[in-house]
Amino acid sequence: MSKATAYDSLVERQHDIALIGSTQAVLGWDQETQMPAGAIATRSAQLGQLTRIAHSMQTDPALGELIERAASDTTNPDHSCNITYWQRDWERATRLPEDLAVALTEASSVAMAAWQQARESDSFEDFAPHLETLVTLKRREAEAMGWPADGEAWDGLSDAFDPGMTAASVSAVFAPLRSALVELRAAVADQPPVDTTCLNELPDARQNRAVQALMSRMGFDFDSGVMATSTHPFCTNLGHGDVRMTMRKDEESLLTALGSSMHECGHALYEQGLPADFAGQPRGAYNGLSVHESQSRLWENHVGRSQAFWQWYTDEISCEFGLSGLDAESLYRAVNRTEAGLIRVEADQATYDLHIMVRFELERALLNGDLAPQDLPDAWNAQYRDYLGITPDSNATGCLQDIHWSMGAMGYFPTYTLGNLYAAQFFDAAKRALPSLDADIGSGNFTPLLDWLRREIHSHGRLYDPGALCERVTGAPLSAEPMLAHLRRLHDVT
Numbered sequence: 001m002s003k004a005t006a007y008d009s010l011v012e013r014q015h016d017i018a019l020i021g022s023t024q025a026v027l028g029w030d031q032e033t034q035m036p037a038g039a040i041a042t043r044s045a046q047l048g049q050l051t052r053i054a055h056s057m058q059t060d061p062a063l064g065e066l067i068e069r070a071a072s073d074t075t076n077p078d079h080s081c082n083i084t085y086w087q088r089d090w091e092r093a094t095r096l097p098e099d100l101a102v103a104l105t106e107a108s109s110v111a112m113a114a115w116q117q118a119r120e121s122d123s124f125e126d127f128a129p130h131l132e133t134l135v136t137l138k139r140r141e142a143e144a145m146g147w148p149a150d151g152e153a154w155d156g157l158s159d160a161f162d163p164g165m166t167a168a169s170v171s172a173v174f175a176p177l178r179s180a181l182v183e184l185r186a187a188v189a190d191q192p193p194v195d196t197t198c199l200n201e202l203p204d205a206r207q208n209r210a211v212q213a214l215m216s217r218m219g220f221d222f223d224s225g226v227m228a229t230s231t232h233p234f235c236t237n238l239g240h241g242d243v244r245m246t247m248r249k250d251e252e253s254l255l256t257a258l259g260s261s262m263h264e265c266g267h268a269l270y271e272q273g274l275p276a277d278f279a280g281q282p283r284g285a286y287n288g289l290s291v292h293e294s295q296s297r298l299w300e301n302h303v304g305r306s307q308a309f310w311q312w313y314t315d316e317i318s319c320e321f322g323l324s325g326l327d328a329e330s331l332y333r334a335v336n337r338t339e340a341g342l343i344r345v346e347a348d349q350a351t352y353d354l355h356i357m358v359r360f361e362l363e364r365a366l367l368n369g370d371l372a373p374q375d376l377p378d379a380w381n382a383q384y385r386d387y388l389g390i391t392p393d394s395n396a397t398g399c400l401q402d403i404h405w406s407m408g409a410m411g412y413f414p415t416y417t418l419g420n421l422y423a424a425q426f427f428d429a430a431k432r433a434l435p436s437l438d439a440d441i442g443s444g445n446f447t448p449l450l451d452w453l454r455r456e457i458h459s460h461g462r463l464y465d466p467g468a469l470c471e472r473v474t475g476a477p478l479s480a481e482p483m484l485a486h487l488r489r490l491h492d493v494t
């Protein structure tokens with residue numbers, strides 16, 4: 001019998017670590033969809049205990065030695081991809097003291113529950129102490145991870161979401177994009193509202209059924225995935241063959257339910273398309289959060305807000321809900337109407353990224369100590385006036401609207417905008433590769449697009465870093481131009 005190689009032993013150990021991560025994801029899924037409020041103390045202790053176990057496995061010196069031995073002994077590109085990311089994870093884990101890792105898990109579990117209640121009762125004061133604790137802990141985490149000499153605390157956190165992403169690299173993209181978007185918004189500000197009241201307050205059960213039918217059509221595999229409802233729509237992978245996604249509870253309009261569901265389904269299709277042979281390994285994992293977001297945005301904006309899609313889908317929903325008088329052109333205009341609004345997840349394509357820029361600036365200030373957590377509402381409202389020309393009428397529609405900071409996800413928001421940029425550039429490439437794409441979408445046939453995404457993006461996992469993947473798929477480095485060109489076309493602006 002041949003002796004197991006260092007790589008084989010490494011795979012076994014990493015498999016055990018990945019099992020802990022996916023078990024935590026199951027508990028997280030349950031917390032957001034089913035768990036009663038009274039269980040929060042037990043749940044945070046459960047998650048904390050699993051973090052303790054995972055941390056001791058991740059920082060075992062024997063694991064570090066195995067990684068080194070495996071690295072010196074491989075020429076296989078799939079193995080190299082795994083080793084590179086495992087090395088990186090090992091370094092990050094060994095830099096993070098165990099007490100801090102556990103404190104972060106427990107504090108964010110409690111803060112998420114507090115955020116949910118504070119948002120419901122519009123009471124920032126109830127969330128402020130949790131935010132303060134999290135900012136302190138995240139600042140300690142950033143210090144433990146370190147950041148470049150010319151960088152800042154934010155960089156110590158962002159690297160976990162998108163390797164190599166820094167405040168400076170994000171600012172370099174955001175500054176010119178911001179002025180282009182402000183200019184575009186001014187040019188398209190006065191669009192008349194479209195009357196879609198017949199799509200408001202349709203029965204929840206039937207909305208769910210319509211959404212599920214569309215998900216199937218897009219290619220979501222219900223044998224290895226589930227759809228539920230939650231306060232904040234999201235998608236999570238609980239392990240191979242188990243992708244969970246949610247639509248938001250209490251949607252006012254079918255149009256917002258469809259938009260957010262196509263978004264989450266785009267994430268889910270990516271997870272379901274990752275290479276099964278490498279499940280639980282970096283080679284079989286999503287390629288950072290920006291590329292993940294590109295998949296949701298591509299479906300939500302470039303498919304779900306296209307003229308072709310509404311040519312097909314208007315008849316579908318007219319039949320499903322027994323509605324008459326819907327016309328494709330009006331629905332197309334309704335889903336593409338721009339108006340500066342308060343809520344990020346409901347924002348149109350021309351203003352969405354301005355919401356992200358507000359959050360990016362504020363979390364940098366929180367982490368740098370330039371903004372005290374209790375002053376967040378005033379700073380938030382001032383930024384909304386400055387960037388979007390509007391002022392939130394409550395904290396629930398202001399700084400309490402997003403779950404991210406309560407989860408301890410700081411250094412994350414810019415991946416949404418980078419995802420928008422990747423989405424536009426990828427979709428342009430898909431159009432070039434599939435000349436009948438528009439006609440396919442116009443007849444509700446999404447298979448050619450999904451096949452292309454599977455082949456060009458999903459199947460690669462983390463084999464190429466996001467920049468290299470973008471050049472490989474589109475022939476060019478990431479640029480804001482494809483998205484700006486898309487928005488100008490959409491709104492007839494030259």
Ligand code: ZN
Nearest residue numbers: 263267293296
């Ligand atoms: Zn998303």
